[in-house]
Amino acid sequence: MEAELIAASALAERLNETGLRIVDASWHAPPTGLDARALHREAHLPGAVFFDIDAVAGPPADLPHMLPTPETFAAAVGALGIAESDVVVVYDQTGIASAACRAWWTFRHFGQARVAVLDGGLPLWRAAGLPLAAGEAAPAPCAREPRAGCFAVWDRAAVLANLERCERLLVDARSRERFAGRGPELWGDPGRIPGSVNLPYQELLDERGCLLPDAVLEALVEAAGVPRDRPFAVTCGSGATACVLAFAFARLGQRDVALYDGSWVDWVRAADTPRARD
Structure with missing residues (x-):
């Protein structure tokens, strides 16, 4: 189980790299009243797609963000245009918080070989004065084969x-x-x-x-x-x-x-x- 960290400055130098996919996996606990997807639309890393851990989830439905089935994960990630051969960088709107690491674990579980976590997340990216985008990306979808999970x-x-x-x-x-x-x-x-x-x-x-x-x-x-x-x-x-x-x-x-x-x-x-x- 590889656990790669990437600094904001290093990621900024690679933004135009072919095969690099940036994923905003932010999630906020219900008491905060924050809407992670709405905040993503307001400001996100250039080219980033939004991965909703509550929407891409499995049964039982009355529990939050349970691990999706291989089929659900493959369909959702394929719709985001992320191929198995891509290098994925996940980040969170509040530093290294729960959702970024949960997304890292889920992607690795289902066979994504290269997944890094942005150290410090969006706050450190902002603090460095690095570029941001608004709205939602519309990536070209790709086909993914469901893979059985590899972690316990x-x-x-x-x-x-x-x-x-x-x-x-x-x-x-x-x-x-x-x-x-x-x-x-x-x-x-x-x-x-x-x-x-x-x-x-x-x-x-x-x-x-x-x-x-x-x-x-x-x-x-x-x-x-x-x-x-x-x-x-x-x-x-x-x-x-x-x-x-x-x-x-x-x-x-x-x-x-x-x-x-x-x-x-x-x-x-x-x-x-x-x-x-x-």
């Missing part, structure tokens, strides 16, 4: 089984307050999955929304009690910010990372799942 994807049953077998350490990307069950929980009842450890994704980013250097990430992972020699799974509120952890772990060479798709919102919709809180 967990559902609730897999997490329950892991509670018995303890094969993987479960790492939760939510804030410390939400993990402890003390802070407001966007996705239902407060608390955490028993046996999980906490590594808040926000703590992996600097004040600009850029991923911290690999050496700092190593120290944070160690301090969180995540052993490098044990396979683990990642979770969060809905399966999006967990992908920031997956991206960071991949930067550190950890390929065997499962994603609990649905995460806490899926866990708490079942009345009989165990929960822990401080």
Whole structure:
């Protein structure tokens, strides 16, 4: 699982490169009231297309941005004119946030070989005074063959089984307050999955929304009690910010990372799942 970062200055030099596709994968949590697609129309990187993680999603429909089927993904990405041979750069309107890494993970899962994340996202691009475009791009569609996913994807049953077998350490990307069950929980009842450890994704980013250097990430992972020699799974509120952890772990060479798709919102919709809180 490759985890490539690209700086705004480096991407700016490659804007006219053949086979480069830029993807705005922004998503904003419901309480913000922000419309990511509307903001994309107002300002986006030149040539960027909009990838909606809630629209390009799979069942069950009552859970947000669940992983799409291979057929749904291939049709949606083909309609955006993205071929398997293209180099894809994904970005977010708020730095390295959940949706950019979720899109990175999804594209890689379904066979896109080269996918990079724009370090610092749109804010750093703006701060550098680099060009922006408005409206929506109208790319020429291309045909894509559906490919089976290549990463481990967990559902609730897999997490329950892991509670018995303890094969993987479960790492939760939510804030410390939400993990402890003390802070407001966007996705239902407060608390955490028993046996999980906490590594808040926000703590992996600097004040600009850029991923911290690999050496700092190593120290944070160690301090969180995540052993490098044990396979683990990642979770969060809905399966999006967990992908920031997956991206960071991949930067550190950890390929065997499962994603609990649905995460806490899926866990708490079942009345009989165990929960822990401080």
